[in-house]
Amino acid sequence: MSLxxxxxxxxxxxxxxxxxxxxxxxxxxxxxxEQIKKYMYTVRDSSVQQRWQQLWQExxxxxxxxxxxxxxxxxxxLDATPVKPSNHDDLEIRPAHVEQRYSPCPVRRPANPHKDSKPPNNRLSVAVRVQQRQSPRGHNEDRNRPSKGKEKKEVKEAKEGKEAEKEVKKFDWTGYDKDLVEALERDIISQNPNVKWDDIADLEDPKKLLKEAVVLPMWMPEFFKGIRRPWKGVLMVGPPGTGKTLLAKAVAxxxxxxxFNVSSSTLTSKYRGESEKLVRLLFEMARFYAPTTIFIDEIDSMCSRRGTSEEHExxxxxxxxxxxxxxxxxxxxENDDPSKMVMVLAATxxxxxxxxALRRRLEKRIYIxxxxxKGRVELxxxxxxxxxxxxxxxxxxxxxxxxxYSGADITNVCRDASLMAMRRRIEGLTPEEIRNLSRDEMHMPTTMEDFESTLRKVSKSVSAADLEKYEKWIEEFGSC
Known part of the structure; x- marks a missing residue:
């Protein structure tokens, strides 16, 4: 298909x-x-693909x-049918309640053709004008006569994606608070985090696993069925600053x-029973927008061990x-369709x-x-x-x-070393002299001495005792 x-x-x-x-x-x-969704799969540029996804949502x-x-x-x-035989003979011309709310103008005036180029904000008024003459439905068909030749062709193309788009029609907002739905929709990442696999040094095994859990089922849906079904839960475990959140950004x-980028604040409410509804609504929306990845950072803050004395009801x-x-x-x-999968990606x-019980549901538990x-040089x-x-x-x-040193520690070392030349240059200068420095005067390369001086000041943030605890846990419960 073409643009x-x-x-x-x-x-x-x-x-x-x-x-x-x-x-x-x-x-x-x-x-x-459906055409836009199929076209998105042919786009390789992530930024272009992100704009198509925004168009799909609009x-x-x-x-x-x-x-x-x-x-x-x-x-x-339905409301107008039993009323028509009575005193409302002018029902075709003016349904009183609707006209008072939206359109006090003469009701038989045709739609302005210049409004075709406007966004769909005025559709309610269009709907009112159509309702005002909806009894003789044949008039609407006659007005569409210039495009009738194309209609059959487009309907035929639309049937290809009819089954996939039935989900959109079936999605039912009733039973949920509109504010809750809008709050969760804000957690859908629409802007590109712009973190690619190549931006992450080392960590080849975690990257392979995430590709296997999220990417490959979309490329080979016939293979990932039955016992080969995609993983529905992945837990990333490791010391702070090793790249767990960065991997999630690469997935996005x-x-x-x-x-969905979810935190504990997303699923917390001051009203009794509201938090459980938010959790249920989150997964309902995830199934609606499938294929979906739900990322829960610091999941230990939400799902600590049950049965402790400190636990609240x-x-x-x-x-x-x-x-x-x-x-x-x-x-x-459930349905052997990887395109409808929902995967939970968690980090702790x-x-x-x-x-x-949560540990069991997160089927793959990988150590970061x-x-x-080699990874430090690449970083x-x-x-x-x-x-x-x-x-x-x-x-x-x-x-x-x-x-x-962790990945975050190495980044801090690089940042601090990059500022050393600037510190030497402005030492002893007044604020006015600093403001008058030209760009050429500030153009100074970073030397080996800068890195050695920084390493004497910036220490590692992960202790050997912590590493031993992680390695012991992953040896007992790991599933790489």
Whole structure:
């Protein structure tokens, strides 16, 4: 399919919606959503793919508005049918309640053709004008006669994605607070974090596992079925600063799935019973937007071990609901369709505090260790790629001196070393002299002495005792 076809389908769907032919518009919108989704899978550039995903969400919102208008019109028609034989002979011309709310103008005035180029904000008034003359439905069909030749073609294309888009039609917002839904939708990452796999040094095994859990099932859906179904839970364990959150950002950037970034504040409410509803709604929305990845950072703050004396009743209910929803996520294990999968990706620095039932549901438990000597050199290259280095800088020697440093510690060393030349240059100067320094005067390369001076000040943040605890836990409960 071409961009031209997608553009023509979008124009045609919006034209039908503005003219009041909502049935055809709904079918075309559904086909358009499927065409955009298929086209997204052919785009390799992550930034372009992200813009297509935003377009898909906007078109999906237009589709929902059209369906809301259709249901409203059906309700008006049901209400108007028994009233018509009585005193309301002018029902075709002026339904009193609707006109008073939206359109006090003369009701038989045709729609302004110049409004076709406007966004779908005025569709309610269009719906009112259509309702004011909805009894003779044949008039609407006649007005669409110029586009009738294209309609059959577009309906045929829309049928290809009809089954996939039925989920959009079935999604039911009733029973949930609109504010809760909007709060969770804000946690969908729509902006590209711009972290790629190549930006993460070392950690080859965790990267392979995440690709296997998220990317490969989308590329080979026929293979990942039955016993080969995708992993529904992955727990990343390791000391602080080793790249767990960075891996999650890479998943959001590189993988073509909807990405929910959830924290404990997202699923916490001051009202009794509201937190459990938020957890349930989170997974309902995840199934709706599938394929989906739910990332829960610092999961130990939400799902610590149950049964302790410090545990609150509300916290226990939230844990129970989360465990129930995770076991029901299933995805490919239930319908053998990897494109509908929902994967929970979690990270923690305290794996020994996690509840046993949650540990079982997070099927893959991988250790994110401190960087090796090769990883430290690669991290130095990544952090210093925009910095001018003196000829005496030896990255291999610097990496050897940073044994036991985490990835975050190495980044701090690079940042501090990059500022050393500036500190020497402005030492003893007045504020006025500092402001008058030119860019050429501040252009000074970072030397080996800067790194050695920084290493004497910046120490590692992870102790040997902590590393021993992580290694002992992963040896007992790990599942790499």
């Amino acid at each position: 031209r076809e997608i553009t023509e389908n979008m124009k045609l769907a919006r034209e039908y919606a503005l003219l009041g032919n909502y049935t055809s518009a709904s079918v075309l919108y559904q086909g358009l959503l 078109i999906n919102e237009e589709t929902r508005q059209v369906q809301d208008i259709m249901s409203t019109l059906e309700n008006f028609q 950037t590189e993988c073509r799935t909807t990405f 509300a916290s226990r209910r939230v844990k129970a609901e989360l465990l129930v929803q995770m076991d029901g996520v299933g995805g490919a294990s 620095n305290f794996p020994w505090d996690i509840d046993e 260790p401190l960087p090796s000597i 130095l290259r990544i952090n210093l790629k925009e910095l001018e280095l003196a000829n005496d800088v030896d990255l291999d020697k610097i990496a050897e001196q940073m044994e036991g």
